[in-house]
Amino acid sequence: MSAQATYEFKAEIKQLLDILVHSLYTEREIFLRELVSNASDALDKLRITAADSESDDAPLEIRIEADKDQKLLTISDNGIGMTEAELVENIGTIAHSGSASFLKAMKEAGTSADGIIGRFGVGFYSVYMVAGSVRIQTRSHREGATAVEWISDGQGAYTIRELSGEEAEAVARGTRIEIHLKDDLAEQYTDVEGLRHIIRKHSNFISFPIQVNGERANTVPALWREPKFQITKEQYKEFYSFLTYDLDEPMDTLHVSVDAPVQFNALCFIPEKSKDFMGFDREDWGLDLYVRRVLIQRQNKDLIPQYLMFARGVVDTEDLPLNISRETLQDNRLIRKINTTLTKQILSQLGKMAEDKDKYAKFWREHARVFKAGYMDFVNRETFAGLLRFNSSSCESADELMSFEDYMARAKPDQKKIYFAFGPSREALKLNPHLELFRKKGVEVLYLFEPIDEFVMDALHTYKDFALTPAELAKPEDLAALPDVETQAPEDAVAAPEKDALEALLVRFKAVLGEGVSDVRATSRLTGSPCCLVNPDGHTTSSMDKIMRSMNHDNSVPKKVMELNPNHALIRNLADLNQADGNDPFVEQAARQLFESALLLEGYLTDPHALVGRVQDLLSKASGWYVKAK
Structure with a gap:
């Protein structure tokens, strides 16, 4: 059995650099963000360690200079700078982060270093996405530090030398990076306006001024x-x-x-x-x-x-x-x-x-369509519900808005339901036969005008201790105990037909309409209309049913229960006619007309031709009767 040995991982530096340059970033312009971030870190490090540095009066800033003729982009800062050893360690060693080391040292010293950006030690190499070669000249902030130059084409090797004489004197504290751009990218990355745009996009809120060809690019503070x-x-x-x-x-x-x-x-x-x-x-x-x-x-x-x-x-x-x-x-x-x-x-x-x-009404008019989708936010359900606004039967205009809290404050004694109805407009809802009993009893109804409102109410289901209830599904007996606020004038009052006559009329209507309805019955929910249609299950509103059918591409007309108002003059007259002659054609014609009129109000009547022809026929007959009566 061979002895155990320990080996170190080896890396092909040229291939590693190629991966960093071509696979790490999605956009070439990111190189500028990375170099600006490094320059910002250098300035922050100088600020934090200012007590140990040679000071001058120059403001701390980042400078970017573009030279189209030379295909040269220069990024410089007057920050902390680097010694030769630091240059080898920070730039010559892939994935060594000088900023990370600095943060660790500051933490051990108990000094805050907020604002330092760098962490990984690879951002600098993004420059080779656009550079043919790069030269760095830098001088450390430390007293007596010499200027150093680093040059590489990014192919796996670099040269480094200490500067002397006039070359060294020309290098101030900080770091200067000269990027010799690739030929096909030179025009793009020496365009001054383009550079300013990149700065404003990625690095606008760097805390130090960023000068692009002498003009500050990051003018808006964080x-x-x-x-x-x-x-x-x-x-x-x-x-x-x-x-x-x-x-x-x-x-x-x-x-x-x-x-x-x-x-x-x-x-x-x-x-x-x-x-x-x-x-x-x-x-x-x-x-x-x-x-x-x-x-x-x-x-x-x-x-x-x-x-x-x-x-x-x-x-x-x-x-x-x-x-x-x-x-x-x-x-x-x-x-x-x-x-x-x-x-x-x-x-x-x-x-x-x-x-x-x-102010909130203005917000609601502009953003309600989007905001209403929050009905799925169950964590913030009650807060969301409290911010909803509606028009209602108590509002004087379509622009007036109210909340659930407003509704509850106006609710009848012992009322524990918030009633709502869906319609395309206030005018349409005023004609909705399902709301007649609510007007008679003076019970407020919230008006919903958009399909999403139905989903909102269905998802919320309750608000505090009030149940959110569709008006058309409300049982008449739930409102029966409330006093009337609208009373019928004595001269308009119509006695309901005898029980047998009413039952016979219901049977006749059911026979005439056949499979078009699931049942025909009398109701006490209506006060001004002769009839209405309701869903037989008693749980789904007409509007929600239409939404669900539309989503399923179902264009069929649902079978509903037809409810007749026995106190309406038309129903009383029809009951009398039917009692006198069980085969009177006018009763059949009226049954079909009332049914299709109800379908029209519900939005289910797709072909109005028969209805229009029947109306014209009835008008012709009525006009003849009227002339004789005159």
Whole structure:
């Protein structure tokens, strides 16, 4: 048996560099983000260790210079700089992070090092996505440090030398990186406006000025890291415009700093106008995710639920573990914690906004269509329900809104149900025969105008101790004990037909309509209409039934129960005619007319030709009778 031996892994450096350059990052422009982040770290390190450095009056900044003729891009900083040994260790050693070592040393010394970005020690090599060769000149902040030069084409080897004489004197404290761009990329990455765009996209909130050919590119500060009381309304507006390209002021602003269960800062805005126009731009949402002020992902859709997609803003955290390219996340548990916390914060902010009815009404008109989708958020169910708004039978206009709380405050004594009805408009709902009894009893009904409203009510089912109940499924006996607020004038009162005559009419209607209805019966739910249709199961509303049939591509007409109002003059007259002649054709004609009229109100009548012809025939007969009576 051979003796056990221990070996070290070996790496083919050229192949490893090739993997880092061509497989690690999805976009070439990321190299600029990585080099700017390294420069920012160098400046932060100098700031933290300023007591040990040679000081000068030059402001700490990052400078980017582009030279199209020379195909040269230069990135420099006046930060901490490097010695020859540090240059070999940090640049010449793949995956050694000088920033990580610095953070460890600061932690052991009990010194805060917030703001340091680097972690993995590979970001620098992204430069070879665009570079044919790279030269670094650097001088450490340490007293008496000499200038050093490092050169490599990224093929696996580098040269390094100590500078002297005029060459050394030309190198100030800090680091200067000269990137000799590949021919096919030189024009793209020496375009000044293009460079400024990349900076604003990925590194705009770096805490130090970034100069591009002498003009500062990152002019908007990372407001989310500033104390709220120090920020003016104008600054919020400037940040919002920068973020969204929207020139209007935001409707509302949420600025939070959270320490537990996960540390993060967030700055969110509610726009004045909705972008959800007829379902377009449904993917154009999400919050921008930053880690230590560096953009990781634009429009991250995991930070907030989709029903809050109207919110625009940024989230910045230092706790989030990233993959080595800092482009994707390693662990979504922290994102889920941020989502949970931020959702509660936004809902709480909406609750505060709702205290101003006019302001909240404006929010509701713009963003309700999206917000209503929150009916699936069972964790925040009651908070979500409290933010819903409706029009109702008690409102004076279609623009007036009310909440569940408003409804409950106006409910009848001992009423424990919130009634609602779906219709295309207030006018249509006023003609809905199912609501006649509610008007008679003075019971308020919430009006639903959009299909999603049905799903909202079905999912919520209750609000506090009130059951959410469709008006058309309400049992007349549930309202019978309530006093009438609408009374019928004595001259309009009609006595119900005799029991036998009514029963005979119901049988005749059922025979005429046949398979078109499941049953015909008398009802006390109607006060002004002669008839209505109800679902036989007593659980599904007409509107929900239509939605479900539409989803299943079912165009058939459902069989319903036809209910007749025995106190209506038409029904009394028909009962008398049928009692006098059980085969009177007018009764059959009236039965079909009433049935198709009810179908029309329900939205199920697809072919109105027979109905129109029958109406014309009845009018012709009625006009003849009327002339004779005159």
